[in-house]
Amino acid sequence: MRGCVIHGVDDLRVDELPEPVAGPGQAVVAVRYGGVCGSDLHYWRHGGVGDFLLREPMVLGHEVVGTVVAYGEGADGPAPGTPVAVHPATPCGACPECLDGRANVCRDTRYLGSAARTPHVQGGFAARIAVPAGQLRALPAGLGLRRAALAEPLSVALHAVRRAGPVEGKHVLVTGAGPIGSLVVAALRAAGAAAVTVTDLLPKALEFAAAAGATTLVPVGDPAGPGLPDEVDTAVEASGSAAGLDTCLRSVRRGGAVVQLGMLPPGMSPFAGNLVVSREIELRGALRFDVEFDAAIELLARDDSFDSLVSAVVPVERAAEAFALAADRSQSCKVLLDFGG
Known part of the structure; x- marks a missing residue:
């Protein structure tokens, strides 16, 4: 075997x-x-x-x-x-x-x-x-094994969106358009977010985020790109980088929430802690999932x-x-x- x-x-x-x-x-x-x-x-x-x-x-x-x-x-x-x-x-x-x-x-x-x-x-x-x-x-009838293989990572994304709080009608920033970041976009779309801005270094990654339902794509470091919005309601950091967390903290509105989903490198990570205080930003971690697994299977089926x-x-x-x-x-x-x- x-x-x-x-x-x-x-x-x-x-x-x-x-x-x-x-x-x-x-x-x-x-x-x-x-x-x-x-x-x-x-x-x-x-x-x-x-x-x-x-x-x-x-x-x-x-x-x-x-x-x-x-x-x-x-x-x-x-x-x-x-x-x-x-x-x-x-x-x-x-x-x-x-x-x-x-x-x-x-x-x-x-x-x-x-x-x-x-x-x-x-x-x-x-x-x-x-x-x-x-x-x-x-698996529900009609859900094949190939698509169902996304159930676990989609559950991670659904849990992160749950940690963000109500997102219906809101503008959400997602930093990092890897598999998890793209699934966060899909989870936000399913939760009724009005707009989802996604950042990444790689054009191909942003293509996958667009397929998942992103409304604005921001290629990091590209001066010809659309650039970051002035302000978003909520942000999900999915790149696992200190730079991504910094972008989220500087982009979210006063009193908004930032969800740290990407696993940062071990040890100390610098971050703009003063913004958490001066803007009263809520910084929340998101680890794995629990009951979201069943919700992920239902979403994949439809x-x-x-x-x-x-x-x-x-x-x-x-x-x-x-x-x-x-x-x-x-x-x-x-x-x-x-x-x-």
Whole structure:
């Protein structure tokens, strides 16, 4: 059974892995597609994501869809053969955050393909995986596995928009038009934002943002471009850069909200903190998601425009090529690994 395993910086391998067996409460899923995420790229290029450092070989991947194969003792769910999306998080259900309805920041969660704890939680980039049965979501009729592979990153975007507060009728700035930034645009459109301005360094990335529904595209550093608006109601920082956060803080209106969604580099990051005070700006973090996963599946089922954000599907045997393509935002948006039938 093939799996995509990170062994260290620049050491990505397609290894032979043992077939999983469904334990009590578990389901085995035959994975069809897995989306290459920015965090997967960070493990590959840097050996970690933020403060989560790779300490042992780890199967990557948390954006996975496939079909149900079998269940272990005491488990049930969608019938074998049913197409499903896999929610990647298993919160503890007992910590203060879980009890407060914020399972996405659970202090003891298990997340597919994450080095946040040791032993690491092995991920979903394998031909078959065993996961808690409660993590399976049957796909609605008409939603194919290819588009459904966007459910996890779209959930991240929906959670960020939820953290921003009501956006209906408002002008929102999004810095960074990568896969997550473009999905934030789509989430804002679905939430009724009146205008969405998107910034990025790369023209190709802005094309994907336009396909997602952006109303104004701002190429960073291009004097011939439209330039930033004088003021926006809300901003979502999706580039993971201090420069992007600075742009958001300087663009949002007094009393507005800025959502930091992109993962900034580890350690200290400079930011215009005085503006947070003098303009009484609310700076909010957004991490992963919880119930938004089900909302993402519903949205994908009724909107085929998301298909344009899947820029390539690559067989798992060519995983190195897929990761290089996903890292090249001048060519790609969301790249999927194909694990076959």
